[in-house]
Amino acid sequence: MRHLFAxxxxxxxxxxxxxxGGGSALPGLVAERIDPQFLPRxxxxxxxxxxxxxxxNGKTTTTKMVVELLQGQGLKVFTNRxxxxxxxxxxxxxxxDSDVRGRLDADIAVLELDEAHAVHFVKLVRPRYxxxxxxxxxxxxxxxxxxxxxxxxxQIAAATTDAVVLNREDPRILALANAVTAPRIExxxxxxxxxxxxxxxxxxxxxxxxxxxxxxxxxxxxxxxGPRADVVLTACEGSAATFQADxxxxxxxxxxxxxxxxxxxxxxxxxxxTVLGPAVDEPALLASLQNVTPAFGRGESLxxxxxxxxxxxxxxxxxxxxALKSFPAAGSRTMIAINDNYADGRDMSWLWDVxxxxxxxxxxxxxxxxxxxxxxxxxxxxxxxxGRVDTDLNASLHRFIADDPDSPKRIYCTYTAMLxxxxxxxxxxxxxVVS
Amino acid sequence: xxxxxxxxxxLYPRDMNIYGxxxxxxxxxxxxxxxxxxxRLHEYNPGDTFPEQVDLVVGGGGxxxxxxxxxxxxLAQGGRLRELADDGxxxxxxxxxxxxxxxxxxxxxxxxxxxxxxxxxxxVGGPTxxxxxxxxxxxxxxxxxxxxxxxxxxxxxxxxxxxGRVTKGDGNNGTDGTEGARxxxxxxxxxxxxxxxxxxxxxxxxxxxxxERRYGSxxxxxxxxxxxxEARTDAAARPR
Ligand SMILES: [Zn+2]
Numbered sequence: 040m041r042h043l044f045a046x047x048x049x050x051x052x053x054x055x056x057x058x059x060g061g062g063s064a065l066p067g068l069v070a071e072r073i074d075p076q077f078l079p080r081x082x083x084x085x086x087x088x089x090x091x092x093x094x095x096n097g098k099t100t101t102t103k104m105v106v107e108l109l110q111g112q113g114l115k116v117f118t119n120r121x122x123x124x125x126x127x128x129x130x131x132x133x134x135x136d137s138d139v140r141g142r143l144d145a146d147i148a149v150l151e152l153d154e155a156h157a158v159h160f161v162k163l164v165r166p167r168y169x170x171x172x173x174x175x176x177x178x179x180x181x182x183x184x185x186x187x188x189x190x191x192x193x194q195i196a197a198a199t200t201d202a203v204v205l206n207r208e209d210p211r212i213l214a215l216a217n218a219v220t221a222p223r224i225e226x227x228x229x230x231x232x233x234x235x236x237x238x239x240x241x242x243x244x245x246x247x248x249x250x251x252x253x254x255x256x257x258x259x260x261x262x263x264x265g266p267r268a269d270v271v272l273t274a275c276e277g278s279a280a281t282f283q284a285d286x287x288x289x290x291x292x293x294x295x296x297x298x299x300x301x302x303x304x305x306x307x308x309x310x311x312x313t314v315l316g317p318a319v320d321e322p323a324l325l326a327s328l329q330n331v332t333p334a335f336g337r338g339e340s341l342x343x344x345x346x347x348x349x350x351x352x353x354x355x356x357x358x359x360x361x362a363l364k365s366f367p368a369a370g371s372r373t374m375i376a377i378n379d380n381y382a383d384g385r386d387m388s389w390l391w392d393v394x395x396x397x398x399x400x401x402x403x404x405x406x407x408x409x410x411x412x413x414x415x416x417x418x419x420x421x422x423x424x425x426g427r428v429d430t431d432l433n434a435s436l437h438r439f440i441a442d443d444p445d446s447p448k449r450i451y452c453t454y455t456a457m458l459x460x461x462x463x464x465x466x467x468x469x470x471x472v473v474s
Numbered sequence: 475x476x477x478x479x480x481x482x483x484x485l486y487p488r489d490m491n492i493y494g495x496x497x498x499x500x501x502x503x504x505x506x507x508x509x510x511x512x513x514r515l516h517e518y519n520p521g522d523t524f525p526e527q528v529d530l531v532v533g534g535g536g537x538x539x540x541x542x543x544x545x546x547x548x549l550a551q552g553g554r555l556r557e558l559a560d561d562g563x564x565x566x567x568x569x570x571x572x573x574x575x576x577x578x579x580x581x582x583x584x585x586x587x588x589x590x591x592x593x594x595x596x597x598v599g600g601p602t603x604x605x606x607x608x609x610x611x612x613x614x615x616x617x618x619x620x621x622x623x624x625x626x627x628x629x630x631x632x633x634x635x636x637x638g639r640v641t642k643g644d645g646n647n648g649t650d651g652t653e654g655a656r657x658x659x660x661x662x663x664x665x666x667x668x669x670x671x672x673x674x675x676x677x678x679x680x681x682x683x684x685x686e687r688r689y690g691s692x693x694x695x696x697x698x699x700x701x702x703x704e705a706r707t708d709a710a711a712r713p714r
Contacts, residue, residue, distance in 0.1 A: 176493075379712060385607060386621045387709070388494030388666040412708050415701035416671050420500045428701055430708070 078126070078163045080141065081133050087114070087147035089164055090314065093157045093195055094172025094212070095188070096358050097303040099334040100295070101172060102151040104307035109147060111327030112311075112320055117145035126152075126160045147314070154191040161198035169199040170310045172303065174211040175357040176389065185211070193218045204310045207265045208237055216266075225313050227305040228268030230283070233275065236298055236364050269312060270305045284308060291325060294332045297351070297365035299358070304328060343440055343468050349449040352457055354383070356392035362451060363393070368401040371447045374439045375418075376408040376432060376456035383453040387413050395421040402426065404442070407435035408456045432456060433463050440467070477512040480684055481525060485533030485571060488519045489543045493623060495534025495568050497668025501677050502530065509693045511685065520547035524554060528563065530684040531555070535569030535623075535666060545587060548574055552590030559592050564659040564683040566676075568669060572655070572662035573597045573626050582625075593655050593662055594631030600647075601625075606714035608645070608665060610638030610653050615675040617641075619709050620665025622653075628664075630655055637663050642714065659683045672706050674699065 082089050092102045106118045119132040129150055137143045152160055174189045189211045196203050196215045203219045206212040207228035216224055229237060273288070274281040280301045282289045295301060308328065312319055333339055341348045351366065353359040379385050387410055395418060402424035406414045415428035429435045439448065452460055484499055503513045516525045520543065555575075559565060572593075573579045579587040582599035589596075603625045610618040618638050627647040630636060636646070637654025645653035646664070654663035661676065663669065670677040674697070685692040 385712065385714075386493075386605075386623065386666070388497075388621055388668060391494035391497030391500070391668045391671070392491075409712075410705075410708065412701045412705035413672075416699070416705045417497075419700050420497070420504055420671060425700075428704075 075163075077141070078130060078133065078160075081137060081143050082129075082148050082164045085117070085143065085145055085148055087314065088167030088201070090147065090149045090168040090170070090310065091157055091161065091166040091195060091199070092149065092151050092170045092172070092310075093154050093192060094170075094206075095154075095175040095355065096361075097172055097299060097306075098151045100300055101170070101303040101307055102149060103334045104304060104328070104331045105170070105310050106149050107331050108307055108311040108324055108327045109149065109314065111323050112315055114146045115144060117143050117148040119150050126156050126163070129160065154188050154195075158191045158194045161195055166195070166199050167201040168204070168310065168314055169195050170204040170306055171196060171206065171212050171215060172306060173206055173209045173357075175355050176392075189215070202313050204306065204313060206306065207268050208234060213265060223313070224266075225309050226266055226268040227302075227309045228265070228271045229302065230271055230273040233272060233298075237302065237361065269309045272302050272305045275301045280304065282308065284312070289325060291329050293329060297362060299361040299365060300333065304331070341464060341468055343448070343464065344444045346445065347447045348440075348464070349447075350457055350460060351449060351451045352454065353451050354453060356389045359389075359393040359451065363395070363397050366449060368398050371401075371449045372439065372443050373398060373401060373403045374405040374407065374435065374448070374450040375403055375414055376406075376435070376450060376452040376460060377410045377414045378408045378453045378456040378459075379410050380455045383455050390414060390417045395423050398423045405429070405435040405439045407432050408453065411435075432459050436460060436463055477510055478685075478689055479512045479514055480506050480681075480688065481514045481516060481527045481529045482506075482684075483516045483518055483525060483528045483531045485518050485531060485567075486520070486540075486544045486548075487517050487534075489540035490534050490570055493535045493569065493666040494668045495532075495666060498532050498534070498566060498568070498670040498677075501668070501670040501674075502532065502681060505674070505677055505697060506681055508697055509681075509695050511693070520544055524551060528558065529688050530680055531558070531563065531565040532680075533565075533567050533571035535571070541570050541574065541587070545574065548590060549588060552592070555590060556592045559658055559660050562659050562683065562687055564680040564687070565661070566669070566680055567593075567660065567662040568666060569624055569664050572664065573628065575660075575662055576628065576655075577631075579626060592660065593657055594633030595628055595655050595662075596631070597626040597628045599625060600627040604644035604648055604664075606643060607709065607712050608643030608653070609641045609710050610643075610645070610665075611641050612638035614656075615673065615679065617706075617710065618665065618669075618676065619672050619706055620663070620667040620669050622664045623666060624664050628655075633657065637661055642710075667709070672702070672709055674702060 092098055102118060106116045109116050117136055119129050133143060171192050174185055176185060193215050197218045197220055199221050201221050202223035202225060203221055204225045205215060207226040269285060271283040273283050275298045278293045278296050280291055280293055282305055293301060311324060339350055351362050353362055379387055390413060399422055403418060404426040406425055406428045409430060411428050411430045415425055418425050450460060482502060506513050518524060567575045574589045575592045576589045576595035576597055577591045578589050579597040605623045608620050608622045612618050622643055629647060630652060634655040634657045636652035637656050639651050640653050645651060682692045
């Protein structure tokens, strides 16, 4: 009875919160307070269990990929699509999708969870599968240190019952293998010739090694091969990718761009293959994969004045470096918008760990956002020519478009800058409404 | 005539490079180059040969794991570094390296990590992290702007002076108002940001002493760096 009451109360609060335009976590809070067994009961009974996806970069798009791959195999998938990647957000999402008795009509749940929140979550519901993507410097403001974050992921790995999927190329993720208690570990990986495109944080400063003759070469050179990976990304050219899956080459044309998205597709493939087992319908899996589009707010392509305008979300040094390597600067006009609001992180130190030399040739037309001046100073010290530095985001955006209407455009932006830019772009073109 | 050379040594870049301290190296290199110096950049990691000629030393913050990796090597180099500091070699030690330049670091579990005692300072692990935008008032350098992120609480001895006094932020320990340490031409601080891009007075102090110590003079050209003043103003006004 208590459970029924919790569901009804939660749903009532959800309706009220919607009317007020409030956040998605409040109804979850109410349900959690009234019935702490709410999540174990609703999610714990799904026929194919729960999948947890965590890591610093790429969670949202990877989760979307996994969901669509599994749906393409005929599974009913529950997911926390609204970006509520913390326990209460999951409760709220369950409330939204469950009937009045709190039953979820789904075969499997695929959940994106923030590292720290995932630890809380796995104490309530042990996932059958988990996928751990990477550990990078991102949320130091919240957690203090990378090792702390790796410790969170270790607890997720340890709590998983059936299989854990790990990134073979991230040493901190690879090291989690010894924490796994599940009978099965699978890996996704990169062919050696692609590894240089994914420097992990410990290798960031090897820029020096490349620049200074005689300087110490970094760790990159003599890395051992590591365990066998179920899916390996072997080539990536724009949106065309080649994977080696279980020894067989797969060539696909994706709707995702950026090599880091393509690498996450390898992760999604491994996870889907692990969940499905021998019953997997391979052609359907590849068809689903080719249709996946990036998750909302993780970078998207709009059309303005008949020209493409890409928004690329950047939130940490590794992500920014990967984005710069993923998209060639030539042929596009570039803008960078850096905010330091709470959701972006206050610390601007990370801008100094990104190499911007790939922008030297084309320069950056507009630098904007709350910390535009910091970014301008950063580019000066990298010898990158800058058109204009202006903290007024809308003014920068309009100049950026008007000054050269006939060229393709790309804007690298932090999270709150992206939201603001989308709002303003909505006045010029069709943009999905941001709530 | 060849340009005069300055040998810049980056200490432990492999294990102690987190939180954007690379920016300090970039700034020193560029500001030296703009004044006509040829910069030779050396990386020193555990087990490497210490270069013969060093004019300027910089080192950054690290994870606890990074500090463990370098500690034995740093102790082995301690005598050399103390000698160089006593001889007036300019050094910048940020965060983790600042702590290890002191006498010791006692972690919150009671483990004692021995430092090299180059600075009369000692650190104990604190219960929380002191994080946020930070502004100092320094007699030597005016307003200093940065971002602190540390859990160690440092107390200064009588042989060193504070780098500055906090007007925003926690500083060395959150209680006595001091931030960082100064000893001869050594500057130690918890400030990242990176520190030097937005604090050109500090960068030029290090450069000046490096050049004067090696060549007896410094090519003191005023630099006009775009966005420098504005970046300072904006950063100082941001919430903690
Ligand atoms: Zn620090």
